[in-house]
Amino acid sequence: MNDWRNVDYLRHGAVVQKEVYNLLTELDIMNLLTDYNPLLVGTIPLGIQVEGSDLDIICEVHDPVKFKALVVRYFGAMEGFVSESRVIQGIPRTKVNFMAKGWLIELFGQPRQTELQNGYLHMIVEAEILAQMDDGFRERIILLKINGWKTEPAFAKALGLEGDPYEAMLELEKLPWSALHALCHSVQAREQV
Template sequence: MLFVGMIDFTKLDYLKVGNNRQRRAYELITKQRFFEKMDFYSPILAGTVPIEIDIEGSDLDIIFELDFRFEEDFLEDLMFSKFIPNDRDIKVEYPIINGEKCIIINFILEDFPIEIFGQNKPTCKQNAYLHMIAEHKILQEKGEDFKQKIIELKKKGIKTEPAFGILLGLENPYEDLLKM
């Protein structure tokens, strides 16, 4: 669904008509009915795939709102969703980001690297979502050449926010993108 040149990233419909990787992501997520099964946690696909600046090896970043008092329920729901494979290649971390406990779960599903990020904050207020929205607006304003420069920087190993920072002359891209 489009809103004056903007995509409603809280829904997955835009992926159906996207590039090949976006359509594959849509098929994977909808085939598993993953967002339906995990709806209670307000999942959103964030990161580079939705805004078409992903490179080979880029993961699907799925963010969740998670009250850590119910962390065990969340993990059970994830396992019940059958989205997470039952193998040894699952990595779980509990970083503290900006003073807040988070959970990050990484695994591979059907050749897609997946990163699940849970934080006790509404998904539309999480930095991953806010950065993606700001980056999408910038990409819309700056055009295809700018987009290709971002992709080239990413291919050189530069992360997304620093790549935007380099091209836009931002001193602290993680903070400055939130102000845009």
């Protein structure tokens, strides 16, 4: 598995991943946000991005005012800069969006370790599923995304999961890897019939 904490793995990836690595390096965003334990999550690290993908960076934010002040200081002049904070299900959340070199960047913060946030947990299980499945599965996910599906609903559909796709993917993340491997094997076997 990748060292997700360090975006260096992007340097050795596909052309788009290298482009993202260069952008993140140029903006120095991961270093500027280091006190917030930033993690790049989503389609770019997984290599399943499509046209219009954004860069999702999750952060551990306990003081939204301080976080927003830092972000405004370094990125407030960027095109399309907007930020909002609100409380959802009792958890304060801060979201900041801006454009940089044609990329929409979304910073998302909540008072929870980044490795415990849903965006990271979804990415971890999706990476494991992609590692277990054949290229046809990856292509199906990309095709669903091209047709407007978000990542978690695309995985849930391709795996035949029912209910809320975001919750279903979190449930998969809780499974032992052997059970996840068995699920992937049964999905592939079903597709070959």
